[in-house]
Amino acid sequence: MSSAGTATATSAECPTGLARGWLRTENARPGTTAWQDAKRTRAGSVNGYLDRDSAQCGDTVTAYLSSLAPASGASLSAYRMGFYGGAEGRLIWQVRDVTLEPQPRAAVTGASLLTVAPWRPTLTFRITGRWTPGYYLLVVRAPGQSASSIPLVVRADGDRAPLGFQASVLTYQAYNTFGGHSAYANSPRKAVASTEVSFDRPYEDGGYYSPYQYELPLVREIEKLGIDTDYFTDIDADSDPAQLRLHKGVITGGHSEYWTKRMYDGAVAARQAGVNIAFFGANAVYTAARLTGSPLGPDRRVVIRRSLAGDPLAARDPSLATVNWSAPPLNRPEATLIGEGYGYLGASGSLRVLHPASWIFAGTGVTEGQVLRNTVGGEYDQVDVNQPTTPPDVDVLAAMPIRFLSGQAGMATTTYYVAPSHAGVFDAGTTYWPCVMSGDCLHLGPTPPAVRAVVTRATDNVLLAFAGGPAGLEHASTPNWPPSAEGLVGSAREVGDVAVRAY
Template identity: 30%
Template structure:
């Protein structure tokens, strides 16, 4: 399909630049996700503009329960003025409601909760909603930093740190979401979970309206065409909602790990990637830093912090692929709020080198032990290697065994001509052939090494590792046990 033929409602599948075979992950309020029906009774996704597709006046599908808001009519959309808050602090939300009407905010904490996946912790009174001004545009950069504050959540001191979602619902039944983090960076814990909010924003196409939205991958032109990476934004703002349902692409991968780790009682602290960037994370408080989902965009301070953590004996756990691929810079918003704009020099025709870490002479493999190899068009088996290693202990996995579907989305492997990190032990725990996007035969690898400091560095080398921990339809007991073996060893400082 040519760019000119791409209609705005198809962008949900095309605009993100990578495939996510796992979707958002199970969330209690998304179970039995509502579906729109067109005039022929065919099911179409939430982002279809029924008025445009049918050529008739807008109509509401007859659906039970709340309906997802969209970026065309902006029934209700919002974002948090800061992505994280400490217990006892406050977090402000900026929300637009069109047409203006009352709305409510229900707050959920993500966790296992006996399989529910989340627990409601708060509910707002009925609030008065207003239609906020249109997003501001500066080149391809879209920002809503000028929106008025709509609601302030005073976080009780008793709330547990964790991953939270504010669920916004209008009086006439439209719904959207705002993810945020509650974190206590002064507390000590075995493991610090770092949510990849910088990468989430890189993929955010808000507003996905066929006119103004832009991410680091795509942008719209005024004729409603979806443009490619060469014409996409080079700077994106955190001061805007996430496109569509208000949840970032790949957020489910982080939530998969949260549910698994809390189910089995691991001692977790929480922070965002921007906390690591800003120097708010003291790695000496933790035995391991866990990067649970797709974490592609890293600033130089983030990388230095991870390298310093490794040098000081804090282990690093990377549960996805294509980690630390692009180098980014963070800057204040026009209103002066820190770290609300992210820039990445991706265009290969620009003066100087691109912002790939490997183009800067600092390949990812120097930290991870492997690095990005390419996309995986169809899920493939992960093939176990070195099955006698302690990571595979009691998993039942034998040498050469295949774990179906565990190589998916994107994959890493070891590059023989790229320098390796200094280590006292190093091993590859999977070597999995698959057919790449170009039709050539290639392979995925899972890596583990031990730094001279004693820190372990694990890289799963596939998008599918976290979904295998606690996502219905994707759970694999061998991956669950292997992950427990790794975390137990890190937490016990063996």
Template identity: 30%
Template sequence: MDRFRRRTALGLFVGGASAVALGPLDPVFGGRPGDSPNRLPIPPVSPVERENRAAGEPWWPEDDGRAADDRQRQIQGYASTTSVAHGEEIEFHVAVNPAGRFRISVHRLGWYGGAGARTMLTSPELRGVPHPVPIADPDTGVLDCRWPVSWRLPVPHDWTSGLYQAVFTSADGWQACAPFVVRDDRRPAALCVVLPVTTWQAYNQWPRDRRVGKSLYGGYRPDGRRDPELRARAVTFDRPYSGAGRPFHFDRDEAAIRWLERNLYDVSYATSFDLHSGRLDPARYRGLVFCGHDEYWSAEMRRATEVGLAGGTSLAFLGANSVYWHARIHPAADGRPERVVECAKTDPRRGADGSDPTLTWRILDQPEQALLGVQYNGIVLTPQPLVVRGADNWVWAGTGVADGDRIPGVVAGEADGVHAALARPAGTTLSSSPYPAQQGGRRVQNSHVYETARGAVVFASGTLGWTLALDRQGHRDPRIERATANVLNRMAGRRPAAVSPGP
């Protein structure tokens, strides 16, 4: 079928499973007024469950031989905001090389019977032209594109909250994409998934051309080798993600989302910036879910999360190396809010507003372990088994594991562990997994859970391999799925139920 034959959006071109039973829900989170506390109420169908009944199709082709790259930059673009509410407008800025026609299709990511996404609409045919790579700011290293708007999209009121991808396709088939989140500011779900956009952008090396690209991790020397001493002090969202536009570690968030929606959790979606700005109020949800690599946190993000936890909102960190760097958030040069992430990493000076230096939280005497119960301790050289500990804890209920059991390949990427010399919340260590560290020697990964006096749960998987064990072919493990369901069911107030087997 012609890739352009889709529903056409009313946008403005500018210039150039098996069911999982829901548990008892109170009226705030979906129960029905008047339900007897002794009866399991008939749960309403959540927007996510209803949405996933629609027919889906993959949002990105299996054969990405026509994926754009940073040398030719056949087609690339970025969105004007990381999240948008119903009725608000989002703009896309696209460059096409050589000049020619292109279209933008918008896809919502989810389960959709295993397809992984649904195509929501496609733009009219648009005209694209090349746009230059900007000169990096000499002080901060920021590469601010300031490309003109190619297309404006008013977000329909009936779109379900979720992670969306705008896919840019040129007339000769080259493709790139840009992610954004549709929020639902009207309805509180049981759980809110917070996507780590600050970390996505921190790792963005656009353009990965061995010449001018910069991230918070490095820039390029004249010989084309990446040098951490040439890294940017700040990065902007007013540029594409490198290559074809999928952020670094994006697949971990995508796997978690597929699993959550396959198992019919009542979820809404937001971003790091929504937590930073206050658009996301943790008190509206029973729990917040941080799916992937969530390394860069502003003081406002941490404060809002800690206040929410004190009020009884649970937290699930399904990745590792979370809440590691303190970052400052700034507006764009034209005043648009939340477009720049600053993290100098070695500068001890306070911000102009008196804010703490952009160093690690532990250097600022606020170690991440104080919130998570564990903290980052190394990069895993090769995937290792997760070694079970605390098997009698409720998190492992129904998994059939015993202390010392090994779950293959789950400790991967980066890992967290308990730091014995630092204060931490009283809780249960759920794994004790030796691994070879890139930093040298062998270290120990720990998963951890604790509960507050208000009954909130804080779970930290302590590994970047956890979400892949939920929904990555060749990595899925029913014990990790069951343990994750135990955590999220406790957070969301759901009765225990069988995990959907998936495909």
């Protein structure tokens, strides 16, 4: 590998502000599909990570890259993701002729099984004005080896775009198996779970594919609509929760499971201030996490202990425990913010329309009882009408009936409600909502084009309304309760309309 170097590009001064309509102008520029060679690798034979997950104009970013075998002529290319006439990416910056070599194996240390890639820096580059704020993939390539990508968010701090998109990098990292350990004990290698995970390593497996499946389809849709949007990560939301209140709506993708206390408090404060919040997924705000630093900088590690045992910080301050938000000592069920709570996983199938007259279905032509084939997968949420934490005016738009192997009935639900501030809160209720729009979900049968069009139009309706101000001022939430789970299952017209959960 060559010694660490600095990649330069024609510099542009950092803009003092973004003109209204900048995102539509950006997407009128020529795009490219070249970024797609890294999509299916799930982690390539060349890999890398950055010393930061978001940056703004003027910041310097260091890349740590490695290859399975010595390689000359490698490259690192930055693509801004969007619509771009359907190409979905635009090449912003590139450095060529990089020499790579194998870097040291991942190191696993301590009782927490902290896993890091102790690599030497490869190159450093500066975020200039040519890096239009947005969601980026940095693709590393080397001759004869499979490519891989590294997500990077370029922020426009202080901007007041109608929408703010919060990238869920804490959840990417929890599922990252690079080095043999993630925050889960059921990784492909059956490894023991880490209780502290590090951003100082490349993404692999579920962590790698999270942007492609859960977020980039939404980025494409937002930018196709031309809604000016500021991008930031959940780490940025933890650092400055007040930034949520700069926007009329805040958007999260298909899987935003891990939230810090500052994130949760900040989202509640934003909703109370009239900021709409859309959860285009499921299993959001489920487990508390804490951030801590690494030698590369602050907030580079995520503590997820799932227990009070052996946690001296939580012993001193129980509000910092990293257990599920609904569990003691936190006792803050996610339904108080989202409108419904986590159901489970292992059930894939089809939503049934329960409230076709809802404004969210405007223009879709759906009818009551219509089955939206293959729209639920991954994890799902469910409304509980008997819980005091469920908003009283929750509107259950659609539901998927589920039959467990035990014989018990269940359901997955899609909801909307309005807070006292008139802020609207939407929850898709399935982690696969974004990838259903793109027609590219793992482990889900093909969604018919007409059904994909319904999901896309419903998404557009939410995005446009949430970008316009407190949605409840024009779109009240009328309480619309679903049938009982048994009633929903029993009223299915066809056997295939009921999902069967494998456990």
